[in-house]
Amino acid sequence: MTLPTPSAAVPLEVTDESVVKSTTSGDPKGSEGRSPGRLAWKRFKRDRTGVISACIVIFFFVIGLAAPLIAKLYGKDPYTTYASDRPDLLDAFAYPAGPNGGMSSEFWFGIEPQLGRDVFTFLLYAIRNSLGIAAAATILTTVVGVVIGVTAGYLGGKTDYLVGRVIDILLSFPSTLFFIAFMPVVYGIFVNPDDNTPTSLIVFSLIVVLAAFGWASIARLLRGQVLGLREREFVEAAKVTGASPMRIVFKELLPNLWTPIIIQSTLMLPAYVTAEAGLAFLGVGVTDPTPDWGVMIGRGATFYTEDITFMLFPGLAMVIFVLAFNLLGDSVRDALDPKSKR
């Protein structure tokens, strides 16, 4: 075979949904039916680091989803300032009275200095909100990136040129600065700047702004892949049989692109978690009464010289999550794309 293979990653003939399903939840039974997805799942199961990090990542998502339930069982919520009813919890300088940030059997992770909220439930909800925003932004970015990238690659010509230039420009934008500069712009479209911005609008704007500046890299990658696939025989065959462009894109091209799409989005999610937290830390994203990873670290920063314990919980939780997700991303890539080099 001397066909120019665009990427070793691209499985040749795949029936559409099988890949998606089997990479996420495929069941391996013996060796019959060796679809690429099954093979990838088998490779992934053998990778111990990958499985462990997948468990950690799933753990974070589960506690995020189950946060209200856990908080109910634990009997506290992240908004009540417990110290206002029980002044003995904080000392004269409004720092936790007990040792280690006031950790006790009642307040597992201690009490927040000054306001006296419960750290454990605050962190639970912080994980819930941060992961929710990052996951939504990842999905939106991926969908936009895939649609634009595949369209540009498939249509070629002027569309491709135009999209290519837009991507070039987007990639030379200083991204953090633009996130900061455009958050107020998005709010400004919906509310009067003198009014308080509702949290739901902040979350919506965050997701939109992250996606608006994030789609370019995945679109560029997919465009390149499609350029290679477009000339292949099976696409030509589909064209000859009179398939519509929509059908060719969704039924012929897209199934061959799942590997790069999954790899890219697993890389994107931890990056969005840290970007979102960074914005909240700077005071541009989600703001204080709403629990969030970045809000928590930002709160911790105001009194870290006196009480570092409060900051350690969100900080370490984030390091563990991002590390596990990065390892998971590497393992997913190894499983789906065994020929690629690190």
Add this chain to the structure above:
Amino acid sequence: MFRFLVRRLLGALVILLIISAVTFWLFYAIPRDPAMMSCGKNCTPDMLKQVRHNLGIDHPIPVQYWYWLKGIFVGRSYGDFGDCSAPCLGYSFANREPVLGTILDRLPLTLSLAFGAAVVFLIFGVGAGMIAALKQGKWQDKVASSASLLGSSLQIYFVGYIAMYFLVFKMGILDNPSYTPITESPADWFSGLLLPWLVLAIIFTANYTRMSRSQLVEQLSEDYVRTARAKGLSRSNVFLRFAWRGAMGPIVTIFGVDLGTLIGGAIITESVFSLQGVGRLALDAVNKSDLPMVLGVTLLSAGAIVVFNIVVDAVYALIDPRIRLA
């Protein structure tokens, strides 16, 4: 080479034009009147009109943009607020000062931060990557690889505070981050910025270790390296003159991108260490909806990124003669 540079510089100018136009236009989507803010509390309609006129915001947006562009080349006057000479990037609504002057005031800090950190993370990152590649599979390799994995998962807004807490407040080994111009006192400049450099380096090193390790491992298994060894060249000679040279390309690329980003303002770093650099300037300007300042900083950041991309491509051609610049 010359044709390449001219073409790329023209391309860069177009990109900067588009970025400034997009910023300009998008900022007017905020229904917030900068003249009101500049005029203060007891503002009569006449005064407001005068302020609008002085700031040049009583024209339609495209006209304002044109005046702004023209100002860069011929300067412009802001009525009672004073004049702004030739490379005029505008007049800050909030600070009541020309934008360029303020940016130039803040730039030395940001440059010191960026280049100092770059020296540290290049030495440590590439050094660790080289050792890991030479000692493949041994403990040095494992330590370097795990450290870089951990490093790439750390965030400056966490590590920065942890480092300050332990190294500055608990143990007192390092000075509290501060900025003294190098011309005043090189020793203070160094000790004040040492902690930010180290923390930035922890985060950036990871990428360089990974990249230089994988590149070197690849190069060391190439045929030409084996041939050179078989010819009788010494190990260190082969390593430095052959393998390393081949491995440099991608490292130069990410270095250019990182340096461009850092010069454009390390916003989070500067906030964590309370340094008043370009990044903080940008954050404050956005909070005050100070459009001219935001435009100025955006242009500087985008300019740094674009220029470093061109430099990277040119350096690439110098390292690897197979690459032709076209």
